[in-house]
Amino acid sequence: MQQKIGFRGLGAYVPERVMTNEDWTRYVDTSDEWIVERTGIHQRRFAGEKETTVDLGMAAARLAMEEAAVQPGELREIIVATDTPEVYNPDTAAYIQHQIGAGEVPAYDLAGSGCAGFLQAVDLACSRVAVRGGPILVLGVEAISKIMSWQDRNTCVLFGDGAGAMVIDQGQDLVEVLAVTTGTDGSKADILGKEIGGTRVPFSKEVAEDNVHNRVVMNGREVFKEAVSRMSAAAHEVLNQVGWSTDDIDLFVPHQANIRILHSVAKSLGFPLEKVYINVQDYGNTGSASVPLALWEARNKGMVPAGSKVLLTAFGAGFHWAAVLLQF
Numbered sequence: 001m002q003q004k005i006g007f008r009g010l011g012a013y014v015p016e017r018v019m020t021n022e023d024w025t026r027y028v029d030t031s032d033e034w035i036v037e038r039t040g041i042h043q044r045r046f047a048g049e050k051e052t053t054v055d056l057g058m059a060a061a062r063l064a065m066e067e068a069a070v071q072p073g074e075l076r077e078i079i080v081a082t083d084t085p086e087v088y089n090p091d092t093a094a095y096i097q098h099q100i101g102a103g104e105v106p107a108y109d110l111a112g113s114g115c116a117g118f119l120q121a122v123d124l125a126c127s128r129v130a131v132r133g134g135p136i137l138v139l140g141v142e143a144i145s146k147i148m149s150w151q152d153r154n155t156c157v158l159f160g161d162g163a164g165a166m167v168i169d170q171g172q173d174l175v176e177v178l179a180v181t182t183g184t185d186g187s188k189a190d191i192l193g194k195e196i197g198g199t200r201v202p203f204s205k206e207v208a209e210d211n212v213h214n215r216v217v218m219n220g221r222e223v224f225k226e227a228v229s230r231m232s233a234a235a236h237e238v239l240n241q242v243g244w245s246t247d248d249i250d251l252f253v254p255h256q257a258n259i260r261i262l263h264s265v266a267k268s269l270g271f272p273l274e275k276v277y278i279n280v281q282d283y284g285n286t287g288s289a290s291v292p293l294a295l296w297e298a299r300n301k302g303m304v305p306a307g308s309k310v311l312l313t314a315f316g317a318g319f320h321w322a323a324v325l326l327q328f
């Protein structure tokens with residue numbers, strides 16, 4: 001029987017500290033009403049004072065490994081999608097490899113691909129499993145509260161911290177990845193991102209004095225438009241790959257950027273809202289953790305029984321986008 005490729009373990013983690021919209025009014029000129037109306041976000045989770053990207057990632061990874069019944073020594077590779085690494089260099093994957101107790105296997109970050117990073121990593125892991133075998137641990141993890149500006153109301157209220165993990169493998173008894181697509185439009189690279197600290201604008205005393213070192217650059221309206229069109233197009237592409245329509249899908253799990261983006265993508269694809277999983281109200285935009293966190297919650301609530309067909313899609317800085325079709 002032909003081997004399937006997919007995931008056999010899924011885990012997620014959010015830190016305990018709750019940051020409400022009301023809490024944000026102590027830092028910036030904003031209101032619960034504005035945030036809820038424009039984004040649908042009511043609260044988000046922030047990492048504790050001593051909690052870092054690796055801590056969040058490890059918590060999700062342990063759950064996924066346990067569910068997959070995979071021992072650390074069996075891992076063939078580790079891929080970490082994050083825009084908020086543990087340190088600037090080396091990558092977060094090196095720390096995860098050591099802490100989880102994996103062998104001396106390839107471990108690397110997909111850094112900077114924003115909220116699409118996790119699905120890009122899934123795409124990569126599936127092809128690596130096909131060539132070299134599995135299992136591969138894939139993480140999407142962000143602790144953005146630690147390194148974003150808490151003074152920029154245009155961006156700070158949007159984000160939250162969290163982690164999601166999958167163990168990708170081949171075999172029969174797994175959730176199959178039926179189709180994947182990923183893409184990039186680098187002509188829009190400067191529309192969303194964190195520019196300070198790279199070689200173009202190195203970190204300096206001046207940028208620190210201007211208090212822009214943690215600034216997230218974002219043209220909100222352009223991001224909004226592109227997010228809707230790219231996620232919708234990516235979703236259509238994976239459906240076309242298998243000859244299905246949106247009617248065949250049991251649950252749609254898009255990147256949890258903003259409630260208005262979610263509603264627009266669902267509408268453009270023709271999904272009734274009952275078929276769309278939404279948790280942005282509780283966690284905000286958790287970047288690369290958003291899709292696995294939402295899928296994990298939906299699965300734990302019994303929303304994807306055996307046989308379910310699930311469509312995932314994401315969009316982020318780059319611009320990068322991706323979609324994945326799953327058969328439970």
Ligand SMILES: CC(C)(COP(=O)(O)OP(=O)(O)OC[C@H]1O[C@@H](n2cnc3c(N)ncnc32)[C@H](O)[C@@H]1OP(=O)(O)O)[C@@H](O)C(=O)NCCC(=O)NCCS
Pocket residue numbers: 029030031034035038039114115153154155157158218219220221223224227257258261285315316317
């Ligand atoms: C960011 C976003 C919510 C802003 O909503 P919008 O309807 O486009 O709002 P506008 O840009 O028209 O801003 C309206 C006003 O609200 C103000 N504003 C911005 N953030 C605010 C906040 N947190 N509280 C109160 N007012 C705020 C702006 O300063 C602006 O004021 P002005 O008109 O006096 O200049 C929206 O553009 C969006 O969701 N974009 C996508 C962002 C995203 O998802 N990024 C991550 C993608 S992976």
